[in-house]
Amino acid sequence: xxxxxxxxxxxxxxxxxxxxxxxxxxxxxxxxxxxxxxxxxxxxxxxxxxxxxxxxxxxxxxxxxxxxxxxxxxxxxxxxxxxxxxxxxxxxxxxxxxxxxxxxxxxxxxxxxxxxxxxxxxxxxxxxxxxxxxxxxxxxxxxxxxxxxxxxxxxxxxxxxxxxxxxxxxxxxxxxxxxxxxxxxxxxxxxxxxxxxxxxxxxxxxxxxxxxxxxxxxxxxxxxxxxxxxxxxxxxxxxxxxxxxxxxxxxxxxxxxxxxxxxxxxxxxxxxxxxxxxxxxxxxxxxxxxxxxxxxxxxxxxxxxxxxxxxxxxxxxxxxxxxxxxxxxxxxxxxxxxxxxxxxxxxxxxxxxxxxxxxxxxxxxxxxxxxxx
Numbered sequence: 001x002x003x004x005x006x007x008x009x010x011x012x013x014x015x016x017x018x019x020x021x022x023x024x025x026x027x028x029x030x031x032x033x034x035x036x037x038x039x040x041x042x043x044x045x046x047x048x049x050x051x052x053x054x055x056x057x058x059x060x061x062x063x064x065x066x067x068x069x070x071x072x073x074x075x076x077x078x079x080x081x082x083x084x085x086x087x088x089x090x091x092x093x094x095x096x097x098x099x100x101x102x103x104x105x106x107x108x109x110x111x112x113x114x115x116x117x118x119x120x121x122x123x124x125x126x127x128x129x130x131x132x133x134x135x136x137x138x139x140x141x142x143x144x145x146x147x148x149x150x151x152x153x154x155x156x157x158x159x160x161x162x163x164x165x166x167x168x169x170x171x172x173x174x175x176x177x178x179x180x181x182x183x184x185x186x187x188x189x190x191x192x193x194x195x196x197x198x199x200x201x202x203x204x205x206x207x208x209x210x211x212x213x214x215x216x217x218x219x220x221x222x223x224x225x226x227x228x229x230x231x232x233x234x235x236x237x238x239x240x241x242x243x244x245x246x247x248x249x250x251x252x253x254x255x256x257x258x259x260x261x262x263x264x265x266x267x268x269x270x271x272x273x274x275x276x277x278x279x280x281x282x283x284x285x286x287x288x289x290x291x292x293x294x295x296x297x298x299x300x301x302x303x304x305x306x307x308x309x310x311x312x313x314x315x316x317x318x319x320x321x322x323x324x325x326x327x328x329x330x331x332x333x334x335x336x337x338x339x340x341x342x343x344x345x346x347x348x349x350x351x352x353x354x355x356x357x358x359x360x361x362x363x364x365x366x367x368x369x370x371x372x373x
Contacts, residue, residue, distance in 0.1 A: 059107025
């Protein structure tokens with residue numbers, strides 16, 4: 001009899017699950033979609049490191065060294081520059097991770113068997129990837145120097161070519177300087193999206209949404225009224241996390257604090273709008289929580305560059321990352337914290353983040369069941 005009662009309870013739960021097709025699709029379809037997409041994106045390999053080359057010599061020997069980097073699968077030469085001063089723009093914006101500078105008279109020194117040095121400048125914000133990339137560059141230059149020595153028949157001694165390495169923005173290659181700004185973005189995403197995702201659906205479950213529908217409150221007033229308390233919570237979290245990051249973990253804040261707060265406000269517009277949109281398409285708080293977690297939060301974490309560099313993802317996955325607002329905010333945060341750059345450098349990312357926030361908030365307003373009185 002006990003087993004029979006247990007089977008009836010199990011059957012009842014499955015019947016209730018079947019009656020909620022959206023919840024059923026979340027449980028069945030979401031893991032398949034995530035595994036398919038994230039299985040390709042989740043990789044710790046470092047490939048196709050964006051590299052710029054400054055060839056100040058222009059000799060056949062310097063072109064030979066540059067061609068070694070072009071032929072390597074570890075690097076992707078995105079531009080050849082004429083001046084060292086042009087490197088800053090590429091590293092500040094993140095378009096390049098590394099820069100190789102070949103000095104004047106490089107070819108003459110190689111021909112005469114005189115040891116020479118090339119300079120490798122690396123963006124140290126992502127300490128782990130930079131360490132790997134510097135290892136690739138060092139191994140490539142070492143192998144090239146051995147080949148030159150074998151061809152020249154020189155006696156054992158200092159290598160003909162060696163690398164002088166300089167790391168910008170994070171000279172000590174501290175991984176926490178890279179991770180903690182990302183944790184700030186992740187905490188805001190999880191806290192504000194989950195809280196706001198239950199805002200309207202809670203009213204529906206309690207039966208108070210119908211009462212709001214007969215009041216003179218406009219649709220946008222309902223959305224803004226639901227959003228502002230969570231925005232205040234978000235700003236309190238921002239101040240707390242920044243305080244701990246700077247004064248406890250000693251993460252450098254090289255940029256403007258006012259600009260940081262402004263960009264966080266734009267980001268909160270995005271996360272709160274996303275949560276409210278989820279709330280408008282969900283029937284229960286459980287469904288809202290699962291929808292926000294499975295379809296938004298987890299893909300954002302893996303596809304934003306927070307854990308895995310976007311440049312290392314397959315080419316078919318990389319365009320999808322442009323749909324992830326967390327991608328833009330991570331670039332902005334790390335730019336302000338570690339590089340000290342301003343809006344003139346990351347304005348495309350700020351504009352994309354603002355557009356995402358306005359778009360999702362507008363969609364949430366339109367989806368709201370509250371009609372204008």
